[in-house]
Amino acid sequence: MSAEKKRPDITVGKASAPAVSAPTGPALELGKGLDIGTANLISAVQDREGNLYIKAQRNAFIDIDQDDFTRNMLTKLGVQYVILNNRMVVVGDPAFELANIFNRETRRPMSHGMISPKEADALPIMKLLIDKLLGKPQVKDEVCYFSVPAEPIDFDMNVTYHEGLFRDLLSKLGYNAKPLVEGHAVVFAELADDDFTGIGISCGGGMFNVCVSYKTIPALSFSTSRGGDWVDQNVGKVLGIKASKATAIKEKGVDLRKPVNREQQAIEIYYRELIKYTLTNIKQRFEQGSDLPSFPEPVDIVFAGGTSLVGGFTDVVRQELAKLDFPIPIKNVRRAEDPLHSVAKGCLVAAMSES
Amino acid sequence: MDPGELQQVRQVIERSTSKVSLRELERKGFRKVKVLRSNDINELIRKAVHAAIGRANLDAQQHEQLVRESQQELRRLMKQAQKAATERAELLETNRALEAELERTRAALREAEAQIEQLPRLRAQLDEANVQRMALESRTASAEAKLGELTTLRTELEQVRAELKRVETEKRLLEELEVVKLRERIAQLEGELREARAAAPAAAAAGATGIDPATLRSLLKEVVSEVGAGRSDDGLRSEFSKLQQTLAAALANAGGRSGSQVTEADLEAAKVSIAKLFEHDADAELESNIAKVQVKESTSSGVKSTLNKLKSLRKGGSAE
Ligand SMILES: Nc1ncnc2c1ncn2[C@@H]1O[C@H](COP(=O)(O)OP(=O)(O)OP(=O)(O)O)[C@@H](O)[C@H]1O
Ligand SMILES: [Mg+2]
Numbered sequence: 001m002s003a004e005k006k007r008p009d010i011t012v013g014k015a016s017a018p019a020v021s022a023p024t025g026p027a028l029e030l031g032k033g034l035d036i037g038t039a040n041l042i043s044a045v046q047d048r049e050g051n052l053y054i055k056a057q058r059n060a061f062i063d064i065d066q067d068d069f070t071r072n073m074l075t076k077l078g079v080q081y082v083i084l085n086n087r088m089v090v091v092g093d094p095a096f097e098l099a100n101i102f103n104r105e106t107r108r109p110m111s112h113g114m115i116s117p118k119e120a121d122a123l124p125i126m127k128l129l130i131d132k133l134l135g136k137p138q139v140k141d142e143v144c145y146f147s148v149p150a151e152p153i154d155f156d157m158n159v160t161y162h163e164g165l166f167r168d169l170l171s172k173l174g175y176n177a178k179p180l181v182e183g184h185a186v187v188f189a190e191l192a193d194d195d196f197t198g199i200g201i202s203c204g205g206g207m208f209n210v211c212v213s214y215k216t217i218p219a220l221s222f223s224t225s226r227g228g229d230w231v232d233q234n235v236g237k238v239l240g241i242k243a244s245k246a247t248a249i250k251e252k253g254v255d256l257r258k259p260v261n262r263e264q265q266a267i268e269i270y271y272r273e274l275i276k277y278t279l280t281n282i283k284q285r286f287e288q289g290s291d292l293p294s295f296p297e298p299v300d301i302v303f304a305g306g307t308s309l310v311g312g313f314t315d316v317v318r319q320e321l322a323k324l325d326f327p328i329p330i331k332n333v334r335r336a337e338d339p340l341h342s343v344a345k346g347c348l349v350a351a352m353s354e355s
Numbered sequence: 356m357d358p359g360e361l362q363q364v365r366q367v368i369e370r371s372t373s374k375v376s377l378r379e380l381e382r383k384g385f386r387k388v389k390v391l392r393s394n395d396i397n398e399l400i401r402k403a404v405h406a407a408i409g410r411a412n413l414d415a416q417q418h419e420q421l422v423r424e425s426q427q428e429l430r431r432l433m434k435q436a437q438k439a440a441t442e443r444a445e446l447l448e449t450n451r452a453l454e455a456e457l458e459r460t461r462a463a464l465r466e467a468e469a470q471i472e473q474l475p476r477l478r479a480q481l482d483e484a485n486v487q488r489m490a491l492e493s494r495t496a497s498a499e500a501k502l503g504e505l506t507t508l509r510t511e512l513e514q515v516r517a518e519l520k521r522v523e524t525e526k527r528l529l530e531e532l533e534v535v536k537l538r539e540r541i542a543q544l545e546g547e548l549r550e551a552r553a554a555a556p557a558a559a560a561a562g563a564t565g566i567d568p569a570t571l572r573s574l575l576k577e578v579v580s581e582v583g584a585g586r587s588d589d590g591l592r593s594e595f596s597k598l599q600q601t602l603a604a605a606l607a608n609a610g611g612r613s614g615s616q617v618t619e620a621d622l623e624a625a626k627v628s629i630a631k632l633f634e635h636d637a638d639a640e641l642e643s644n645i646a647k648v649q650v651k652e653s654t655s656s657g658v659k660s661t662l663n664k665l666k667s668l669r670k671g672g673s674a675e
Contacts, residue, residue, distance in 0.1 A: 046657045047657075051655075052654060052655050052656065052657040053653075054653045054654070056651045057650055057651075071644075074644065075644045075647060075648070078648050078649060079648070080648045081643060081644055081645075082641055082642070082643040082645065083641065083642040084641065091645065092650075128641065128645050129645070156518070188665065189658070192660065192665070193664075195668060196664075196668065215668065216665065234506065234510050237509070237510065238502075269503065338655060341655075345658055349662055352662050353662060353665050353669070
């Protein structure tokens with residue numbers, strides 16, 4: 001199957017209905033989940049046997065000089081590229097490796113959870129990536145829930161534009177596209193045992209998304225513009241290195257409980273700040289808000305997203321929580337079993353519940 | 356004199372004299388020495404004794420007696436001399452050892468004194484080093500604290516700056532678009548007005564304007580809300596293509612030319628700012644190997660039980 005044929009017709013002014021794909025591989029349940037993240041694009045589907053299939057693409061790229069040799073080489077190495085404006089654009093994880101090799105920054109289609117106005121170039125690339133992750137719908141207008149940021153509280157950004165853009169993109173791929181705020185997706189994926197009551201937080205690359213839910217209903221949800229990227233940028237600045245380099249150091253494995261060198265100390269400092277910032281914002285929002293449910297029983301607070309992967313994350317949360325007079329009684333502080341895929345899973349749950 | 360006595364004489368001489376090397380003597384200025392053999396000394400003693408006895412007119416028995424006694428006396432004296440000599444040698448030996456010891460002690464003392472002299476200087480150096488270390492430590496600590504503060508502040512400042520810039524840009528863009536939309540609509544309405552006037556010359560002749568300002572305002576309002584709500588792709592696109600025209604006109608105006616002289620360059624410039632908004636539709640001919648490359652895929656246990664809980668909760672009541 002060539003990229004050409006796979007691509008839906010996008011001629012302006014013609015509502016296009018792409019052909020429904022002949023099912024290949026395992027027979028899937030109807031409904032798909034898609035996490036459109038600043039750092040990662042992740043899809044989730046489930047087969048009839050109840051197995052979950054997760055596909056991931058790193059949402060980053062870097063452009064390099066193109067020639068036939070490089071083109072063949074990249075395909076042989078399994079590295080994805082796109083030719084855009086006569087430049088060769090390497091997509092996904094390898095972009096990070098190349099960035100570190102060339103000591104350059106990767107280009108990022110999104111920042112702070114939303115499509116970046118600086119990188120409008122990148123939309124066609126994201127479209128290809130999403131197409132590749134989701135494949136064709138199994139039936140016409142198959143439901144696909146996709147994650148969107150909740151209203152940012154510290155960042156003036158129009159979520160509606162971002163949401164509209166992806167709704168549009170997905171419907172052109174043949175899906176009945178529905179948005180789900182990211183924190184709510186975490187609640188769907190992780191809080192089933194508590195009747196979907198508690199606090200779900202997605203700790204992403206571009207932002208943190210918080211959802212306080214009472215019996216599946218979001219009582220409070222918001223996002224902040226600080227996430228893993230914020231840590232990387234600040235660590236980069238303090239140490240005088242590129243943010244991509246800081247990302248690499250961070251992802252290699254750091255334990256916040258015992259940082260062993262200057263780099264790790266810097267990471268610990270900014271992580272703690274980030275966690276404090278998030279908890280304080282929840283506290284303030286919750287205390288200011290009206291019509292908020294009171295939680296007579298303590299609830300769980302569950303963290304998902306790549307930024308929660310760092311060692312000792314929940315310990316630091318507990319430490320910072322103890323310093324606050326937190327308005328919601330907390331039972332357990334825990335991390336999702338599979339933090340990177342939680343949001344996509346939550347979107348899948350939402351999609352399947354309507355299919 | 357029997358050989359035993361001779362031996363003893365030799366030993367006495369041995370102990371009561373000291374050996375001096377010839378070179379030593381020479382150094383001290385002695386060029387010639389007289390050598391006295393121990394045998395000769397014995398002989399001298401013997402002769403002296405016999406001479407003394409001979410002079411004493413003794414009979415044989417007395418002579419015998421005297422010789423015996425003097426031999427005994429000699430032996431006793433010799434023994435005594437021998438003992439004294441031994442003691443003296445021992446004393447000398449002890450003395451030498453003591454002197455050596457003394458010399459060693461003196462040397463040690465001199466060394467210790469020299470070291471003591473150095474002590475205050477070393478102490479001062481140590482104090483100085485300590486002070487420097489302490490100063491450095493406190494400087495480092497405060498510098499580190501400041502650095503932390505500074506980086507946070509700087510980051511925050513940069514964020515605020517970036518946000519400000521972005522907000523300003525967005526605001527300007529929105530204003531631009533809004534103004535352009537309104538201008539375009541006004542132009543359109545003016546056109547309509549002209550047409551209406553042309554179509555109704557009688558009314559125009561009678562001096563009626565056709566559209567009163569209130570109607571114009573409400574029409575404008577309607578258009579603005581239409582444009583804002585027009586989220587359908589077709590609608591948006593046509594709105595924007597109109598906008599492009601008027602933006603080009605606005606650019607031409609801004610360049611000091613009249614609105615009727617819209618050039619190719621103006622149209623191009625107008626496209627640049629609007630094209631970005633629709634770039635996602637411009638991907639029809641992208642070349643890529645994405646379809647050929649395998650993406651990361653993982654499987655895990657599904658969401659069935661979660662789904663069931665959600666469904667039963669939605670039907671009403673608790674999932675439990
Ligand atoms: N092992 C790790 N330790 C710490 N951070 C990690 C680790 N692995 C990934 N990350 C970070 O997690 C972030 C990406 O997480 P995730 O995929 O959940 O974000 P996203 O959903 O793409 O972003 P957002 O939700 O903000 O739009 C990145 O900042 C990445 O550096
Ligand atoms: Mg996310």
